[in-house]
Amino acid sequence: MPAADxxxxxxxxxxxxxxxxxxxxxxxxxxxxxxxxxxRGALWxxxxxxxACNLIELGNASWNAYTVGGLLEQLRKHAPRDHAWGAxxxxxxxxxxxxxxxANARPVPQLHEDATTVLEPGAEAAVHDYGTAVARxxxxxxxxxxxxxxxxxxxxxxxxxxxxxxxxxxxAQPDDDRHLVDGLIPRKGKFLVAAAAKAGKTxxxxxxxxxxxxxxxxxxxxPLALPRSxxxxxxxxxxxxxxxxxxxxxxxxxxxxxxxxxVHSMLGYASTFDPTTAASRTVWADRLQGADVxxxxxxxxxxxxxxLDENRDAGRWLEGVDELMAAAGVDVxxxxxxxxxxxxxxxxxxxxxxxxxxxxxxxxxxxxxxDDADDAPRFLKARxxxxxxxxxxxVLTATGLEYRAGVTRAAARASTAARKGLQEVxxxxxxxxxxxxxxxxxxxxxxxxxxxxxxxxxxxxxxMNGVLKSKPNPDGxxxxxxxxxxxxxxxxxxxPHHRGEG
Numbered sequence: 001m002p003a004a005d006x007x008x009x010x011x012x013x014x015x016x017x018x019x020x021x022x023x024x025x026x027x028x029x030x031x032x033x034x035x036x037x038x039x040r041g042a043l044w045x046x047x048x049x050x051x052a053c054n055l056i057e058l059g060n061a062s063w064n065a066y067t068v069g070g071l072l073e074q075l076r077k078h079a080p081r082d083h084a085w086g087a088x089x090x091x092x093x094x095x096x097x098x099x100x101x102x103a104n105a106r107p108v109p110q111l112h113e114d115a116t117t118v119l120e121p122g123a124e125a126a127v128h129d130y131g132t133a134v135a136r137x138x139x140x141x142x143x144x145x146x147x148x149x150x151x152x153x154x155x156x157x158x159x160x161x162x163x164x165x166x167x168x169x170x171x172a173q174p175d176d177d178r179h180l181v182d183g184l185i186p187r188k189g190k191f192l193v194a195a196a197a198k199a200g201k202t203x204x205x206x207x208x209x210x211x212x213x214x215x216x217x218x219x220x221x222x223p224l225a226l227p228r229s230x231x232x233x234x235x236x237x238x239x240x241x242x243x244x245x246x247x248x249x250x251x252x253x254x255x256x257x258x259x260x261x262x263v264h265s266m267l268g269y270a271s272t273f274d275p276t277t278a279a280s281r282t283v284w285a286d287r288l289q290g291a292d293v294x295x296x297x298x299x300x301x302x303x304x305x306x307x308l309d310e311n312r313d314a315g316r317w318l319e320g321v322d323e324l325m326a327a328a329g330v331d332v333x334x335x336x337x338x339x340x341x342x343x344x345x346x347x348x349x350x351x352x353x354x355x356x357x358x359x360x361x362x363x364x365x366x367x368x369x370x371d372d373a374d375d376a377p378r379f380l381k382a383r384x385x386x387x388x389x390x391x392x393x394x395v396l397t398a399t400g401l402e403y404r405a406g407v408t409r410a411a412a413r414a415s416t417a418a419r420k421g422l423q424e425v426x427x428x429x430x431x432x433x434x435x436x437x438x439x440x441x442x443x444x445x446x447x448x449x450x451x452x453x454x455x456x457x458x459x460x461x462x463x464m465n466g467v468l469k470s471k472p473n474p475d476g477x478x479x480x481x482x483x484x485x486x487x488x489x490x491x492x493x494x495x496p497h498h499r500g501e502g
Contacts (some may be wrong), residue, residue, distance in 0.1 A: 020064035052097035061103035118422035193358035194346035219403035270305035275320030288328035298336035315351030358384035
C-alpha cells in the first residue's frame with residue numbers, strides 16, 4: 001500500500017503503527033538478549049550497529065509516527081555498556097549507521113485487503129495483540145532502567161566520596177614519608193608483583209610478609225621505614241592450609257610477630273571475595289579493619305571465581321579493590337599476578353600495568369618446561385612512583401631471599417652452569433677413585449665427557465667451595481685434585497647447596 005493511501009485510511013494507519021511498534025520492540029530485544037558482561041564473541045558492536053541501521057530506516061519512513069532522533073535517543077539509553085564500552089562506542093556505531101542508511105526508509109509493509117493484518121515474510125500477527133505487547137515491553141524497559149538507577153544509587157550511598165578540600169587546606173596537611181621501602185613499597189598506595197611461572201611468587205610474598213612483621217631489610221638489601229609494628233593481612237587463594245602453614249613456619253617468625261599476622265586462607269572460597277560488589281566490599285571492609293598492609297595472592301583465581309575475564313575485567317576488579325581498601329582504612333596493599341609467556345609483562349588486561357604505584361617483575365632464566373627450572377637464576381626489578389630497582393638476582397639463602405645487585409644474567413647462567421658441572425665432577429671422582437686419590441683435569445674430562453677447560457674450571461670451583469683440595473702435579477704440569485675427607489682441617493666433605501629460587 002503506498003504511503004499516500006495509508007494517510008487516507010485511518011484503519012490502515014493504526015495497523016501500520018502497531019507493526020512499527022512491534023518492530024521497534026524487536027530491535028531493542030536484540031540488545032537486551034546480548035550477553036553481559038562482555039566477552040569475546042558477545043557481538044555488542046555489530047548488534048548495536050545493526051539495530052541502529054534498522055531504527056534509522058523506520059524513522060525515515062513516513063508511514064509511522066517514529067522519528068530518527070527519537071529512536072536513536074532510546075538506543076543511547078538501552079545499548080549495552082560496561083566500564084570499557086559505553087557512550088563513545090555507541091556514538092561511533094550511530095554515526096556509521098547514519099552514513100550507511102542515509103535517507104533510505106523502511107518500505108510500507110504489505111496489508112491484507114481487509115486491512116486487519118500486516119504481513120511479513122514467514123509470519124502473521126494478529127493486530128489486536130500489538131498494543132498489549134508494546135505496553136508490556138515498555139513496562140519491562142522502564143523496570144530495567146529504574147532498577148539500574150536504584151542499584152547504582154544504593155552503591156553510591158554506601159560508599160560516598162571524600163569531602164572536598166580547598167587547595168590551601170589540602171597543602172597544609174602534613175606529608176607522610178614517601179616510601180615504606182624505597183624502590184618497592186609506597187608509604188600509602190598499592191603495588192603489583194608480576195611473576196613468571198615458577199619464578200618464586202609464593203616465596204617472595206611470604207618473604208615480604210616476614211620482613212613487614214619483623215622489620216628485617218627486604219631481600220636483605222632494602223631497609224624498611226616502619227613507623228611502628230605493622231599488622232599484616234594475607235589473602236591467599238592458591239595454597240591449602242597445610243602448605244601455607246609449612247611455608248609460614250619457614251619464615252622463623254616469633255609469636256609476637258605472628259600475632260600481628262591475619263591469614264585469610266581462601267582456596268575453595270575465592271568467590272566470596274568479590275570487590276566489584278558493594279555487599280562483598282562491606283563484608284571485607286569489616287574483616288580488614290586494623291590492617292596496615294594487605295597482600296592478595298593472587299589475581300587470576302580471584303577473577304575466575306566470580307566469572308570475570310582476565311583480559312577484559314581485571315581493571316574493574318582492581319578498581320573495586322581500591323574502593324575496598326579505602327573503606328577499610330588500609331594504607332598499603334599489594335596484588336600478586338602472573339606474567340605472560342615472555343615473562344616480562346603482567347598478563348591480561350592492559351589496565352593492570354597502569355594500576356599500581358609500583359610494579360615489580362620476577363622472572364627466571366629458564367623455559368617453563370625446563371627440567372632444571374628449580375636451579376635457574378631468578379631476577380627482580382621494579383619501577384614506579386617509589387623509584388626503581390635495577391634488575392638483580394634473587395638467591396634463596398638460609399636466612400631468606402637476598403637481592404644481589406649487579407649480577408648479570410650471563411654471570412648468573414655461568415654460575416649455575418659451574419655449580420652443575422661441579423656436581424658432575426664430584427660424582428665422577430667418587431665413582432672412579434674415591435677420597436684420598438689424586439686426579440688430574442684430563443682424567444676428569446675423560447670420565448665426564450667435558451672439555452678439559454670446563455672440567456678444570458669445575459675442579460677449581462670445588463676447591464673454592466671447600467669440597468676439593470689441590471696441589472701441584474708431581475710431573476710439573478698443572479694441578480691435581482682430591483676429594484676432601486671428613487675431618488680434614490677447615491674442609492667440608494659435602495658441597496654446599498644453594499638453590500637459585502626467587
